[in-house]
Amino acid sequence: MASVGEFLTLFRKLNLQGHQIGGDEGYGHQLMDRMQEEGFYLQRINNGSQAKRADIYFNLSAEWWSIVGQLIERRIISIPNDEKLIAQLTSCRKLYDSKGRERLESKADLAARGVESPDRADALIGAIMLGIGSDPYALNPVAKQAMHAAMDRTLARMERSRSPFYEPHVDFSQW
Secondary structure, X not given: OHHHHHHHHHHHHOOOOHHHOEEEOOOOHHHHHHHHHOOOOXXXXXXOOOOOOOOOEOOHHHHHHHHHHHHHHOOOOOOOOOHHHHHHHHHOOEEEOOOXXXXXXXXXXXXXXXXXXXXXXXXXXXXXXXXXXXXXXOOOHHHHHHHHHHHHHHHXXXXXXXXXXXOOOOOHHHO
């Protein structure tokens, strides 16, 4: 509970309201319950919940990691030049389930490979996604246009190379 006190002190110093702060309900739900008792009603995120695009992503965590990865790759956002953060962002393997949806390597599998939990990366991704808002696909028009153009270029390259992953019916305009 001492951690809750430290968080609350920091939130107050930064003049933050509960709706501006979020966290994974996993192991932190008791901390979030205590913060709520003190008037900070944090946005509770469940990384294992269903993705907005459940046809593409296994769960919310996979969707958010993918979206933020695309934003970084396309230089729509920039991240701190932090060695540990970059290592965490690049250590988690992208896998696929039997329905062809993207999913992330589990933290247990990371640990089995001797890789630490990507807590710093999870925090950054959560902060970015909470900053984007409830619809990550409705970025500002310039960012959205840049993302569509990059996806169109990728599809064109895949078509030219006759990639087995090319799907000509994919319509990114719905994003």
